[in-house]
Amino acid sequence: WxxxxxxxxxxxxxxxxxxxxxxxxxxxxxxxxxxxxxxxxxxxxxxxxxxxxxxxxxxxxxxxxxxxxxxxxxxxxxxxxxxETNEEDASAKRRHAAIMRRFQALVAASCDRPVYTTDLCAAIGVSDRTLEICCREHLGMSPQKYLRLRRIQRVRRALALADPRSGTVTGIATAHGFWELGRFAGVYRSLYGESPSQTLAADPAKFSESA
Structure with a gap:
C-alpha cells in the first residue's frame, strides 16, 4: 500500500x-x-x-x-x-498545427534547460492529451519521448565536452533531469553505441568531428 x-x-x-x-x-x-x-x-x-x-x-x-x-x-x-475522451473535431488539423508551432518555439527557446510537458501544456494552454495527439501526428512520437531524446542529446554533448577528471555521468545526467540512471544508460547505449562513461572519457575533438 x-x-x-x-x-x-x-x-x-x-x-x-x-x-x-x-x-x-x-x-x-x-x-x-x-x-x-x-x-x-x-x-x-x-x-x-x-x-x-x-x-x-x-x-x-x-x-x-x-x-x-x-x-x-x-x-x-x-x-x-x-x-478516455476524443478531442478531434473538424478543425483539429489546423488547431494541431498551430499548437505544434507554439510547442516548437517554446522548446527552442528553452536552450539547454530541461523542459517538461506540464510546463509546455500550461504555456500553450492545452491539455496533456491534446499535446499527445498533436505530437504523434506531427513527430511520430509522444511529447515525452521527443523531450527525453532532446535531453539525451544535450547530455551527450555535455559529457563529450566535460573534463573526465571532474565531471561525472551521474552529475551531468541528473542535471538534465534523468533520475532512472540504469534506464538512461541503456537508452543512451542503444542510441549511440557506447556507454555514457565512454563518451565522458573520449577526446572532445572526436565528438566535434562526428557532430
Whole structure:
C-alpha cells in the first residue's frame, strides 16, 4: 500500500494542465479503479521513487532529477483520474498545427534547460492529451519521448565536452533531469553505441568531428 498526497490547489492545477479540466473533489470518500495499464505505470513509478529514496538519495537531492520524477508521477496520477475522451473535431488539423508551432518555439527557446510537458501544456494552454495527439501526428512520437531524446542529446554533448577528471555521468545526467540512471544508460547505449562513461572519457575533438 502507498499514498500520494496533493493539496486541492495542486490537484486542480494538474487537472487543468494535464486533462483540460479541473478534477473536482467529491464530498464523500470515493474509490476509483483506473485502467490496468495506467495504474501499473503509477505503481511502477511509485516503487521506483521509494527505491531511490532508500538506495540513492543523492539523485533525488538534485532539483532537476526530483522535478522530473515529480512530473512523471503527476502525469501518471492524472492519467488514472481522467477517463478516455476524443478531442478531434473538424478543425483539429489546423488547431494541431498551430499548437505544434507554439510547442516548437517554446522548446527552442528553452536552450539547454530541461523542459517538461506540464510546463509546455500550461504555456500553450492545452491539455496533456491534446499535446499527445498533436505530437504523434506531427513527430511520430509522444511529447515525452521527443523531450527525453532532446535531453539525451544535450547530455551527450555535455559529457563529450566535460573534463573526465571532474565531471561525472551521474552529475551531468541528473542535471538534465534523468533520475532512472540504469534506464538512461541503456537508452543512451542503444542510441549511440557506447556507454555514457565512454563518451565522458573520449577526446572532445572526436565528438566535434562526428557532430
Amino acid at each position: 502507498g499514498t500520494i498526497s496533493l493539496s486541492l490547489d495542486a490537484l486542480a492545477a494538474i487537472g487543468i494542465t494535464m486533462a483540460g479540466r479541473e478534477f473536482t473533489t467529491p464530498e464523500d470518500v470515493t474509490t476509483e479503479t483506473p485502467e490496468s495499464g495506467t495504474m501499473e505505470r503509477l505503481r511502477r513509478l511509485y516503487a521506483t521513487a521509494g527505491r531511490l529514496a532508500t538506495t540513492a538519495p543523492d539523485i533525488l537531492a538534485h532539483p532537476e532529477a526530483a522535478r522530473s520524477l515529480e512530473h512523471d508521477l503527476a502525469r501518471a496520477l492524472a492519467a488514472c483520474l481522467e477517463p
